[in-house]
Amino acid sequence: TTAIPVITIDGPTASGKGTVAHRVADRLGFHYLDSGALYRLTALTALRHGTALSDEHGIAKTAEKLPVRFAGDAMWLANENVTDAIRAEDVGNMASKIAALPTVRHALTGLQLGFRKAPGLVADGRDMGTVIFPQAILKVFLTASVEARAERRYKQLIGKGFAANMEDLLKDLRERDARDSNRAIAPLKPAEGAHILDTSAMTADEAVEQVLKWYAAARKQS
Ligand code: CDP
Numbered sequence: 379t380t381a382i383p384v385i386t387i388d389g390p391t392a393s394g395k396g397t398v399a400h401r402v403a404d405r406l407g408f409h410y411l412d413s414g415a416l417y418r419l420t421a422l423t424a425l426r427h428g429t430a431l432s433d434e435h436g437i438a439k440t441a442e443k444l445p446v447r448f449a450g451d452a453m454w455l456a457n458e459n460v461t462d463a464i465r466a467e468d469v470g471n472m473a474s475k476i477a478a479l480p481t482v483r484h485a486l487t488g489l490q491l492g493f494r495k496a497p498g499l500v501a502d503g504r505d506m507g508t509v510i511f512p513q514a515i516l517k518v519f520l521t522a523s524v525e526a527r528a529e530r531r532y533k534q535l536i537g538k539g540f541a542a543n544m545e546d547l548l549k550d551l552r553e554r555d556a557r558d559s560n561r562a563i564a565p566l567k568p569a570e571g572a573h574i575l576d577t578s579a580m581t582a583d584e585a586v587e588q589v590l591k592w593y594a595a596a597r598k599q600s
């Protein structure tokens with residue numbers, strides 16, 4: 379499987395990882411892994427079961443036994459389509475908290491590695507290039523100013539029918555950035571050799587084109 383190419387796209391919340399990774403995967407005909415969704419699915423389940431954050435063992439068990447099914451862009455937990463439910467801000471916040479637990483990260487590793495299938499994979503998250511796929515042919519670190527990201531998230535939430543307020547979002551984003559960057563395990567940081575792309579003043583499609591160019595160049599070199 380070492381021949382199956384992987385492109386990793388890591389970065390802070392609302393930097394556009396999901397959008398860009400998904401479009402790059404479509405353009406190349408590759409599989410796509412939204413690793414954050416796995417943390418969100420675990421968080422949603424824990425919230426619903428009332429599992430306390432202090433119950434690391436209980437949350438890791440939840441992660442290990444997620445009854446998840448992927449159908450195109452939809453995600454199902456048992457018989458429920460939770461594609462939209464996992465996007466709520468409280469679920470994202472809980473996800474970022476449980477993501478600091480080593481046993482939870484460990485429990486989700488195998489599931490993530492399983493997405494590497496021919497003809498290739500585009501994976502987005504926080505530690506795709508640093509921990510899960512360190513052998514990736516191309517590693518990208520996508521970023522944008524906190525203001526640009528808050529505005530993107532605002533539009534997304536309103537579009538999905540969630541309530542949103544810019545001030546709370548900015549506060550939320552800053553907290554999430556700090557938590558993701560400062561945790562002891564798999565902190566958010568550019569992988570060795572990663573291309574850094576600041577998209578504050580770019581459209582998602584411009585970012586996609588840049589990633590495809592880097593991929594073409596990386597393939598020539600390998
Ligand atoms: O969409 P957003 O960037 O806010 O979050 P996400 O990618 O859906 O991930 C939700 C949370 O899961 C993040 O805040 C991270 O703390 C965590 N996560 C992680 O620790 N490692 C990953 N590979 C992906 C997500």
Ligand code: CDP
Pocket residue numbers: 389390391392393394395396397398530531534577578580581582583585
């Ligand atoms: O996955 P992540 O949390 O990093 O971001 P996302 O869920 O892809 O959300 C980014 C939002 O900003 C989407 O609505 C995109 O259409 C928009 N956007 C972008 O992704 N990239 C840009 N350069 C500009 C806007």
